[in-house]
Amino acid sequence: MRWTVGALLLALFPVFVREPYYITLCVNLAVTLILTLSLNFVVGTSGQWSFAHAAFFGMGAYVPGVLASRFGLDGWLGLPLSVVSTSVLATVVGLPIVRLRGYYLAVCTLALGFLAEIIVRQAVDLTGGGYGIQQIPPLFIAGYRLQGGSYYLLALAALLISSLLLDNIKGSTLGHAIVATRDNPIAAGSCGINVGRVKLTAFVITAGLAALAGWVHTFYYLALNPSLLASDLTFLWYFMVFIGGLGSVPGVVIGTALLSIAPEFLGMATHNQVLAFGLLMLGVALFAPRGIGGAVTGLLQTGRFLAAERSTK
């Protein structure tokens, strides 16, 4: 209980910081966390290698952004529209895809990711093409404009909702069914689980969360551009999940925070940054295969074990 309250207090700090740069960092981290936690869910819990994550993020960002700036639709209404439309797309695309496994799924989602980026760049009249869209109307609550510290609270709320949702699912019947279809689809099927439907559900939930992250992103930056759909982003999120430790939520959080924040303060060129990530991944693979989260948990367990040993002497 003390941990939760303490964490909550610390997390509210940014609200009182003056420089916009730090708020931006925190909002970015919150958005990225929604993305990596959902990626961890679809890959770790559901065993599906989806490389279309950035495409769903991008769609979730573009739909409300385009509607707000071109058609004057209120940003708040854009939220359900964004999540629903992305989920529908994920369902349509996912129906044939969830039959596939392993590499085939990866290839298909990768192709989908590339296609989404091409489409957004080409549909210039709608999406602004390469320049994207600027000056999207911001969100208001009771006449008060959400930006800076107040926006950070919104991002935090979105993150909390996403993380609690994922936790709830994991503990539920659906969650157990999802894990069953990952570990042994044949056995799961023979237990009466509709493997296809369960996998599709996991896939769609992930897409919906990515869309939520996109919506939060759009109304903070109030600008859109096709780089949001780049497959490079999906790979970066995979790195964060892996380095943190696939399947371990605290691990994923640590991995995401590390790879988001460290580069900012080290000031390396992007290339050297990515090189460092690669070396880090090799290090993790060799010495800490369960990711940093796994390593930390391992250390804690060893610590507790040693402490227990000592106390019995």
Add this chain to the structure above:
Amino acid sequence: MQEMRRTAAAVLGLLGMLAVVAVVSIPAQSQQGKPIVIGAHGDQAKQASYYTLLYKDTIEVFIDELNASGGIGDRPIKFIFEDDENNPVTAASRVEKLAAQGASYIISIGSSATGIGAQAKADEMKIPHGSPTNTAVRLSQPLRNYYFRLSITDDLISEAMLRFIKKKFSEPRVAVIRDATETGFLISDTQIKALKDAGVNVVAIEQITPGSADVTAQALRIKEANANVVLPSGGSIPDLANYVKAHKAVGNRALMLGNYLFTTASFGRLTGNASDGFIFVDSVYPERPEVTAIESKLVAKKGDRFRNNLSEVHAWEYIRLITDAIKRAGSDEREAIRNAMEGTKDWPVAIGPPGMTLSYSPTSHDLFKQPEQAVFREYRNGQPGPSVPAG
């Protein structure tokens, strides 16, 4: 339940820790501090990196020289560069980061798209900013109070190219070919629109598949369309070089006309003799003595990559203008610098035709005003060469 609490706690805790670290680590600049801070953002590693690095080096050479002679009013200049990964949204957060480090002026030395992204933020934060080379029209038209531009704009380039084409061909038949990069789409879209608006016949629009080992399909389509002038555009030099080679290989005699982005060294290397006769539009006259002086200084300090390219002259002149404005402002306050910039009058500049001077005003923050001020240069022996008559 335990799992839920642990997750939520981990998530919140990390965000909180970040906030604490942030507040503690970068100290706010006190106005009492000595250095005057000039910030820049650009692409250090991706597609626009060739130019960003060129301009970054140029600015550093100038600032080193200035600091060696005492800086501005006995205060040294501190130059901070932030990588924007060629992403406009990241560029906006770079502006915030530079502002947090006390920047009094922010220079955009990356692509136009990132310049646009940065502008929105710098405008909001009321920091004077601008770019030596971004060509997107919307950056300065309609006028933005805090934005100052030195480079020629896309519409003037298009107009100059249009006049060139019309003078050279009584019946122009234009083909546009681009690569699949953002730059490619942006430039080709502007060109196509300008051509159609001027009633010029656009006979083909083609695109190069990224990384493709063969561009003959596109080259043949353009040849079959009987184009007499071809406009290649884009940001991926190997793809564009491939088109140029294919163009010559299939025996197409049509003229190729591009913009200054074709001055990168790798274009010349990859095309070899295939690029002979390629004409590109630029805003620097290689024959001007002021230009060769700047080029020699940079070649001496930083090496051969500054030869023949000449786009770095923009960066040199821009930092010279900014530091001059700071001197005239007499302080490093952002508003004062903005006003000093706007008040620049009859300032001799090495860009543009001989005798060109810069005058900003409350209604114009641009240097170039007419298409005739652009220059056409021809590739010779795999190198950007001398200027040629405009038609």
Add this chain to the structure above:
Amino acid sequence: MTLQSILQVLVSGLQVGCIYALMALSFYVIQSATGILNFAQGEWAMISAVLGVVFLPFVPYPIAIAAAIAGATGLAILSERLFIRRLESRNAPLVTVILSLLGIMIVARYGTALLFGQEEYPLPGPARSEIIEFGGELYLLPQTLVIYATTVAVFAAVELHMRRTKLGRSLRVAAIDPIGAQLIGVDLNRVRAFAFGLGGVIAAVAGWLYAPLYAAGYMIGVVPGVKGFIVMVIGGMASPLGSLVGGITLGLIEVAAARYLSSLYSEALAFVVLMGVLFVRPEGLIAAGTRS
């Protein structure tokens, strides 16, 4: 759609397709023998081309080719030895292996950026560079013929090897049943090392076919790598023939679409067609049991 233009599309499409096919094959030999998808294959092709640019000013052409290919292959074998072997001996989960492969790819690519720089350089091909013209409408580069010949040679060599030699056969056996293979005395470590080496050589050769047509620089491995992988999957992972057929198919579709439909959408179209193939025939174009 004249005969001339169809011939040109065939020539160009085959050229593009052969490179995809070779890259797919380099993925295939590793995947079929070990079940591992090595993301770094594109990077070995790139490194072989970059090493070529580095060596050519100093040594005669044939030595430069040999040294560059040897260098890239050596790195491929080294990566297997340092990382994959260690992980497999610990029975590490698939996730960790994939993690390390991604890491190898990144280090190969951005390490090259750091050491070689970010610019692109031309790589001359082994043949002359003047274009050969047929009847004023068919254009062929000597390099194209080199590509055809090399592709056929490599595929034939791999097929023969896998059927005739002991090592090759043990590759196939290990693919079908790793545990059974061990029981009959196949050394899985040796098989895997050989598969990585073979995959590396094929990719390195593909690099020398591709770079003279494109460029040599740290990013050139991305497209061949991604497309090679996609082609292997679409073509069918049951035999090398799948990679050949898949590669040629993609190359022909890309060029034909660009030539006859619109070059603005040819890449997107090719993707859509490929995804369609997977829906209709999830095991790929050439399924198991199909013999050439």
